[in-house]
Amino acid sequence: MLASFPNMGLSRVAFKTLVECMGVDVVLPDPTNREAIKIGVKYSPEFVCFPFKATLGDLKNALDKGADTLIMAIDCGPCRFGFYASVQERLLKEMGYKNFRLIPLDQADLLSFRWLRLIFKIGPSNRLTLYTKALKAVRFFLKKAKHLEDIQTAEGIFRAYERNQGDTTRVVNKLVKQLDETNTIQGLRAFRNVIKDTFNNMDIDKTRNPLRVGISGEIHISLEPYVNLDIRRKLGEMGVLINQSISLYDWIVHKFHLNYHRKWLEHLARPHLPMDIGGEAVWVIGEYIDTATAGFDGFVHQYPFTCMPEVTARTIITNHLQKIYDLPVIYFSFDEQSGSEGFRTRLEAFVDLLHARRDKKIEDQKISIDAYKKIAYDHYGNNFYNECVQFVQTK
Numbered sequence: 553m554l555a556s557f558p559n560m561g562l563s564r565v566a567f568k569t570l571v572e573c574m575g576v577d578v579v580l581p582d583p584t585n586r587e588a589i590k591i592g593v594k595y596s597p598e599f600v601c602f603p604f605k606a607t608l609g610d611l612k613n614a615l616d617k618g619a620d621t622l623i624m625a626i627d628c629g630p631c632r633f634g635f636y637a638s639v640q641e642r643l644l645k646e647m648g649y650k651n652f653r654l655i656p657l658d659q660a661d662l663l664s665f666r667w668l669r670l671i672f673k674i675g676p677s678n679r680l681t682l683y684t685k686a687l688k689a690v691r692f693f694l695k696k697a698k699h700l701e702d703i704q705t706a707e708g709i710f711r712a713y714e715r716n717q718g719d720t721t722r723v724v725n726k727l728v729k730q731l732d733e734t735n736t737i738q739g740l741r742a743f744r745n746v747i748k749d750t751f752n753n754m755d756i757d758k759t760r761n762p763l764r765v766g767i768s769g770e771i772h773i774s775l776e777p778y779v780n781l782d783i784r785r786k787l788g789e790m791g792v793l794i795n796q797s798i799s800l801y802d803w804i805v806h807k808f809h810l811n812y813h814r815k816w817l818e819h820l821a822r823p824h825l826p827m828d829i830g831g832e833a834v835w836v837i838g839e840y841i842d843t844a845t846a847g848f849d850g851f852v853h854q855y856p857f858t859c860m861p862e863v864t865a866r867t868i869i870t871n872h873l874q875k876i877y878d879l880p881v882i883y884f885s886f887d888e889q890s891g892s893e894g895f896r897t898r899l900e901a902f903v904d905l906l907h908a909r910r911d912k913k914i915e916d917q918k919i920s921i922d923a924y925k926k927i928a929y930d931h932y933g934n935n936f937y938n939e940c941v942q943f944v945q946t947k
């Protein structure tokens with residue numbers, strides 16, 4: 553058996569471990585690229601969501617590389633995600649790929665443990681070995697997913713302080729490779745310190761006062777840098793500190809009903825959107841309020857073109873929340889037509905606006921920049937985020 557799954561940024565490292573720990577070989581699709589998008593667009597229904605097209609291209613690429621088992625997440629949410637796997641399987645068969653099976657990974661409610669059926673489907677037939685391997689697979693998967701989240705968190709902070717442009721990207725690539733190759737429980741336990749030490753050893757300029765921006769949106773767009781035109785790197789290289797709480801780990805913990813941060817965001821969003829309408833809509837609204845309350849300078853909302861839940865969240869922010877919280881927000885709707893030049897110009901204009909607003913605020917309130925920063929950091933972000941912020945702010 554040779555298994556594969558579509559790309560979603562760095563998450564491939566965690567998914568790869570999940571499958572490999574079950575004793576199954578993995579072939580990764582090439583990183584999402586123009587060719588994969590072209591194929592996805594060509595064979596998908598025109599108005600289907602953009603992540604459907606991008607992942608269809610990845611799956612075809614995996615089949616071309618010899619995969620015979622494809623794993624695709626499904627959900628029972630109120631939007632189109634629930635149909636991805638079955639429609640993609642049909643399209644791939646129509647494209648001429650007959651000898652593969654597509655296993656839907658049901659992640660609607662992980663506490664129902666239906667996902668274990670998938671793990672068992674790809675595992676060995678011996679019952680005892682099967683349970684031992686499944687336990688190890690889940691444990692390693694969760695640990696790697698958490699470390700990937702920490703790498704993403706530190707990346708968003710340190711890039712705004714790096715002296716040599718590109719250092720953070722190099723550190724991230726190095727850590728991701730190292731994490732991919734770490735396959736012992738001791739190594740994974742120690743990896744949090746590896747991340748901290750590697751970032752802390754970077755050559756950074758602690759005298760800077762970067763703008764702080766929260767970033768949120770639909771999960772596939774938020775995590776896959778090719779489809780979001782690498783927005784987090786671009787903002788960071790413009791000297792902006794960013795925090796994005798959406799990650800694979802964040803999503804998995806939420807599906808186990810243990811994500812208290814998401815529950816907090818739902819609480820904040822409830823007066824404005826009292827139910828889950830699909831995508832990340834509820835949490836985007838919560839994030840906007842949380843980010844504004846924490847004194848951040850701006851907010852970025854990214855989503856796929858035609859994504860109904862995210863467009864609803866956008867409308868609520870524009871028509872209602874912005875008047876209450878007065879936090880500048882920029883929206884990016886991505887699809888196969890998105891080009892990098894207009895995108896960069898919009899980002900630069902947004903960053904200029906945020907600088908002007910912050911300067912005026914500091915002048916009006918007659919406070920120092922250090923006092924201004926303290927307002928924001930008292931109650932925001934997870935432990936790792938706060939440890940990193942403390943490090944870059946300690947002179």
Ligand code: SF4
Pocket residue numbers: 601602603631632633634770830831832856858859860861862
């Ligand atoms: S969240 Fe948006 S992009 Fe994702 S399946 Fe639903 S409608 Fe499509």
